[in-house]
Amino acid sequence: MTGRAKVFSAFILTLMAAFFANLSLGATNIAPEDILLAFFSFDVDNYDHFVVIYQRLPRVLIAVFVGSVMACSGAVLQGLMRNPLASPALLGINAGATLFVVGGVIFFGISSAFQGIAALIGGICGFGACLMVARMSGMDGNPRGLSLILSGAVVSMLFIGIANALLLSTPELRNEFLGWVTGNINHVYIDRLHQMWPVGVGGVVVLLILSRALTLIALGPEKAASAGVNIVLVSRLAIASVVLSSSAAVAICGPIGFVGLVVPHIVRPLVGAKQTMIIPGCILVGASICLIADMVARLAFSPFVLHTGVMMDLFGGVVFAFVVRRYYLTPGLRRSL
Template identity: 60%
Template sequence: MNGRRYPAMAGILAIAIIAFIANLSFGASAMSPRSVVAALFAFDPDNYDHFVVLYQRLPRALIAVFLGAVMACGGAVLQGLTRNPLASPGILGVSSGAMLFVVIAAFLLDVPSQGQGVAAILGGFFGFLNCLLVTRLIVSSKEPHGLAFILSGAVLSMLHGAIANAIMLSSPSRRSDFLSWATGNINHVYVERLRDFWWLGALGLVMLLAMARPLTLITLGRDKAASAGVDVTRITWLSIGAVVVSVSVAVAICGPIGFVGLVTPHIVRPLVGASFRLALPANAVLGAAICLLADLAARSAFAPHVLNTGIMMDLLGGIVFAVIVKRYYLSTSERGAWR
């Protein structure tokens, strides 16, 4: 395994670079990589293709990179802490709670865009803590990690989404502004939100990287981590807080897109191992690549129509969700790895 980790990291990075270039090169009209580089480093105001690259495709690509990185890292940390292969921000109520609070802030309180980021963070904590509370009411364990935890999150996510949609329906004049966002939409029109909130997501990822060693020890067992001097409770809640903040601001930017946070850790884990020192950077890079490719597919697969990236992700996510459930919950040979 040790000899394969760094080649795997190099391969993941190469995929991300190719995905980034492809995202900038292809769309309604194809451009050569040379034209893309010229648009980025020798911008010609009289060249229409340069405008397309710099003001439409590049903002989308940057949003995709940000979203993929924070969602994938969030999923990896939640799966490690809960020891549950189905755990992800989209399933445990974080994304749906953030979406609900953004809608409440915008529609009921008339909060401007900058304040909606704060609302999203509050909603992310609200959604996750709700999921935790409901699970503890159902089961007696103080550390919920089984199917009840996932079901609680799934039901609450549907409830949050239903309430958000009801609020949007109450104001038809403003609904069109948020309807596309609510289904997960990587779009260059949201680049101002990226400019306002990216540093919060980056701060969350830096915090997770700083806690990589104790997080890895916790995934090996809380008693073992405590015996190695790790303050398990403090690290657990700090890391969950970092995940909630980073994921919530990603939702504030382009709405809830959940598939990447579920599947990316499952791809990365066999390649680089369970140590978060390598797993977090690998998840960030591969998550970014997956979002870049999904955004490219959403723009190209049904041309001239553009599909929301969140819908494209959901089409794949449902299949992957079923496969993971079958493998880890319906196959007795796999249960021990997460129990």
């Protein structure tokens, strides 16, 4: 077995372990054999079976979806912009989706079914606003996308600030959305997963198809174009996939930040720099990390339950500091992606 095959085997085993641990551990611990029975011989009168199928499995599926989609999106954005800080959260996508859902509910009273659509439009608008601010600053030609990331930070702060202000001024919606705006993986959102999964899966499939061209773009646009890559087409398709699939993830359980930033930095040293390897690695590791974060958020401070988004922010903040130190603050050691 090659080194890379071993790494992917470890990723799959970790995901399976996190998957079953998430189904098993909670307010009541459920034995592995009962989990299997719940799947293959469901008993409607068995409370444990009910908990596994109707409460924990939806959470697990949402965590797998959100973790995979966000991690892939971050890996592709970091490669496209050749910047280690790029991620959906830092390019206004998460904040745009959040603002449009909150604004849509407050101003137009949109139903849960339309909140997904609002999140998709919001993600596109958030990224569009980020591009616009970068262009207004006259720095959009910055080769490493730094201006885009700074613009994304500005747009994100603005959009999240407006969303928070709207929620604070609407007490009857505050409790309902407080969990969602901090990134809350909850079984009640399973209908949204049912509505949104084709968008996320479709986006990831497109990114997988483009992965070889995306690796070449990470070598630089001139190199990629001379090797035969249609830069404009590939970049636009990839960005559209990233924006739509991460907005779909936000639509389900709110913005879970840092997955998109952190996971590619964990995966890359283990599988190499080819997007053909990074994207599948991010699918597995992103899902595992979201599952573990969700589990830790539920169990670490029992009887209190943290939101998964808060847990990821705590973990991601530490890794963010490491990334900044490694790539930006170490003189003479600034590394490329």
